[in-house]
Amino acid sequence: MTEIIKETITTKENQSNPVVTTPVENDGDSGNPILTTQVKTGASNRETIEYGIYFLFGFLEVLLAFRLLLKLTGASLSSAFVRFIYGVTGIFILPFEGIFRKGYAQGAETTSVLEPSTLVAIIVYIILAWGIVKLLHISSGEKQSS
Template sequence: MNHTEEIQSIKRIVYYILGVIEVLLAFRFILKLLGANPASGFVSGIYTMTNIFLSPFTGIFRTASARGVETQAVIEPANLVAMLVYAVIAWGIVKLIEILKRPNKV
C-alpha cells in the first residue's frame, strides 16, 4: 500500500465512523420528533446507543415537546448540535491526518 492509499484508507475509516454516529443520531431525532414508543426494543436501543454521544450537549438548549392525542413529539436541539459538532470534529481529524502525512519536501 502506498502513501496516498494509506491516507485515503484512514480518511474513509474516519468518515465511516462519523456516518454511523450521524445515522444513529438522525434516527434518534426522528424517533423523538415522531413520538416513538420508548418501550419498543428498537427505539430503546437507539436511545441507549446515542445517549453517550448526546450527553456532552445535553442542557445547551431546552428540549421542546408537544403532546398529541396518542404521542408526545420531542425536539432535542442538543441532538442537532451533536451532529454538527461530530461532523466538524471528523473533518478536523481528516485535515490533521492530511497535514501530518504529507511527504517531507526538502
Template sequence: MDEGTVRKSGPEHLKAKQIVYYVLGVLEVLFTFRLIFKLLGANPQSPFVSLMYAVTQVFLAPFSGIFPSAVTKGLETQSVLESSTIIAMIVYAVLAWGVLKLIEISRNSHNSEIH
C-alpha cells in the same frame, strides 16, 4: 527513504480517512434515527427505539442541557425536538472535518520530508 515507504504512506492515510468517514456516517445515521423517533413520538418501550436511544445517549451526553427540548403533547404521542441531537450532529461533523484535515497535513508533511 526507499520507494516502498512512499507508496505505503498513501494507502495508510486513505484508510485513516475512510475510517473517519465511516464512523461519522454511522453516528450521523444513528442521530438521524433518534431525531426522527423523538419528533414522531416513537414508543421508547420498543426494543429498536430503546436501543437507538441507549446507543446515542452516550454520544449526546456532552451536549445535554445546552438548550431545552421543545415538547408538543398530542392525543396519543409526545413530539420532542432535541436541540442537543442537532448540535451533536454539527459538532461531530466539524470534529471529523478537523481530523481529516490533520490527516491531510500529516500526509503532506510526510511527503515533503521524503522529497
C-alpha cells in the same frame, strides 16, 4: 484495502511519439498496433484511515438522525429498536445536554420532543470528522490542493 484499476490504451505511430487514445477496436486499416496497459493502484494508508474515519462518523450521524426522527415522532419506548437507538446515542449527546431546552408538543397519543442537543451533536460530529481528516492531511506532509 481499496484497489483502483486504471486501464490506458496507447497507440504508437513510431517509437518517439506515443499517442493516448480512447478505447477503440483496431479496424485493421491504420496498421498501428494498440497496446493496453493496466495500472493497479491501492489506496494509501492515509486514505484508508480517512475512509474509516468518515465511515465511523457517518454511521454515528445516521444513528443520531434516527434518534432525532424518533424523538420528533414520539416513538414508543416499548419498542426494542427505539430503546437500542436511544441507548447507543445517549452517550454521544451527553456533552451537549442542557445547552438548550427541549421542546415538547403534546399530540393525541404521543408527545413529540425536539432535542436541540441532538442537532448540536450532529453538527459538532460532522465538524469533528472533517477536522480529524484535515489534521491527518496536514500531518502526512503531502502537498495540499487548494
